[in-house]
Amino acid sequence: MHPDTTILRHFLGGPGILPMAPEYLATSAIICLNLEWWQKEPHPTTEIGIAEFFPSTTGPSMHAANHLSNIRIAHARIMPHAHLENQFSGAGKAEDLFYFGTTKYITLSSARDILTNTLLRTNTAGQKQPIILLLHGAEAKLAHLKNKLGVDVAGLGTVVKILDTQTLAKQANIPAQKGAMISLADLSRHFNIAPVNHHNAGNAAAYTIMCGILATLKHEIYGKYLPATGLSQVPPTTILGRSMGDVVGSVMRANRNAPVVPWGTEVFCTRCDGLDHLVGMCMARVLCEECLGSGDPRKVRAARTHKVEKCVFRVRGDGGGAMDLSN
Known part of the structure; x- marks a missing residue:
C-alpha cells in the first residue's frame, strides 16, 4: 500500500509516481472540505468551506507557488445558524473574515445539495468523476457530514481516496506541537503560513489544501535548504527572493478576483433575516x-x-x- 504522500504526489503531476494507477483516475478531482459547527450542543453546522486544486503538468516551483495558484476556494455560512458565534481563537465570526473570496449565505438544504454535487459529478467524458477528498481531522468531519448534514461520503461511490493532512504531516516528518496529531494552525505555521481566522471554514479549507500540497512536496522543494538531519524543521520563510507570505497573498488575490460561485446570496442579516442588508447595517x-x-x-x-x-x-x-438545531 502506498503512503498518502505518494498518492497525492501522483495527482500533483509526478511523472511515473504510480505507473500502475488505473487510467480512469487521471480525471480525478482533488477537493478539500471543511466544516465549522457551533461549539455548544447539539453542534449545528454554521459554515462550509470548499477548495479544489486544478492540477499542473509542471513540477513544483519555489513554495509550490505554481500549484497553490491553481486552488479555488468557496465559503458559505448556513443561514439558520449563522448567528451562532464560537468564542474560541480563530473562529470565523463575521462576513469580512474570509480572505480568499466572497462569503455566501445558503440554506441548510442547499448546503447538503452543494456538498453532494461537489463530490458527485461527471467528468468531460460523462462518467462519474473520481474524487480525492482532503480533510484535516477526517474522522470528525466525515461523521459530521453524515450525522448532521446527511451526506454519506462512502455511499456516493465517487470518493476513491480520503486523505488527512494530519497523516500527510506525519509521513513528511512534521512533528505535532501538542498531542499525537498536529493542529491545522501548527501545520500552517510550519510552512510559514499565518493561520489567521483559521476557524472560518473557507480560510480553513484554503490552509488545509495548501498544507496538504506543501507537506507532500516538502522534501522535494525544501530538501536542499534543510540539513540532512533536520528535514522535520520549518523551511526558510524566504528563498530566492520569494516569501511564503507573498505566495499566500497571491492566492488570496487570485481567488478574490475569480468569478463568484453561482449559489447562495451575498447579503443576509443574521439578526433579522433580511435579504437587503448585513447585520452591521440592521435597523430592524x-x-x-x-x-x-x-x-x-x-x-x-x-x-x-x-x-x-x-x-x-x-x-x-x-x-x-x-x-x-438537530442539524
Whole structure:
C-alpha cells in the first residue's frame, strides 16, 4: 500500500509516481472540505468551506507557488445558524473574515445539495468523476457530514481516496506541537503560513489544501535548504527572493478576483433575516419575548438585540424551550 504522500504526489503531476494507477483516475478531482459547527450542543453546522486544486503538468516551483495558484476556494455560512458565534481563537465570526473570496449565505438544504454535487459529478467524458477528498481531522468531519448534514461520503461511490493532512504531516516528518496529531494552525505555521481566522471554514479549507500540497512536496522543494538531519524543521520563510507570505497573498488575490460561485446570496442579516442588508447595517426592530419576560436582568437587557427564534439562551438550555438545531 502506498503512503498518502505518494498518492497525492501522483495527482500533483509526478511523472511515473504510480505507473500502475488505473487510467480512469487521471480525471480525478482533488477537493478539500471543511466544516465549522457551533461549539455548544447539539453542534449545528454554521459554515462550509470548499477548495479544489486544478492540477499542473509542471513540477513544483519555489513554495509550490505554481500549484497553490491553481486552488479555488468557496465559503458559505448556513443561514439558520449563522448567528451562532464560537468564542474560541480563530473562529470565523463575521462576513469580512474570509480572505480568499466572497462569503455566501445558503440554506441548510442547499448546503447538503452543494456538498453532494461537489463530490458527485461527471467528468468531460460523462462518467462519474473520481474524487480525492482532503480533510484535516477526517474522522470528525466525515461523521459530521453524515450525522448532521446527511451526506454519506462512502455511499456516493465517487470518493476513491480520503486523505488527512494530519497523516500527510506525519509521513513528511512534521512533528505535532501538542498531542499525537498536529493542529491545522501548527501545520500552517510550519510552512510559514499565518493561520489567521483559521476557524472560518473557507480560510480553513484554503490552509488545509495548501498544507496538504506543501507537506507532500516538502522534501522535494525544501530538501536542499534543510540539513540532512533536520528535514522535520520549518523551511526558510524566504528563498530566492520569494516569501511564503507573498505566495499566500497571491492566492488570496487570485481567488478574490475569480468569478463568484453561482449559489447562495451575498447579503443576509443574521439578526433579522433580511435579504437587503448585513447585520452591521440592521435597523430592524426585533424582540425576544422570552428574554423580556424572564426576570433575569442580563436577558432583559439583551431582549431587543435578537428575535426569539435566534435566542442563544434557549439553545444553551437556560431559558425557555430549546430551538430545533438537530442539524
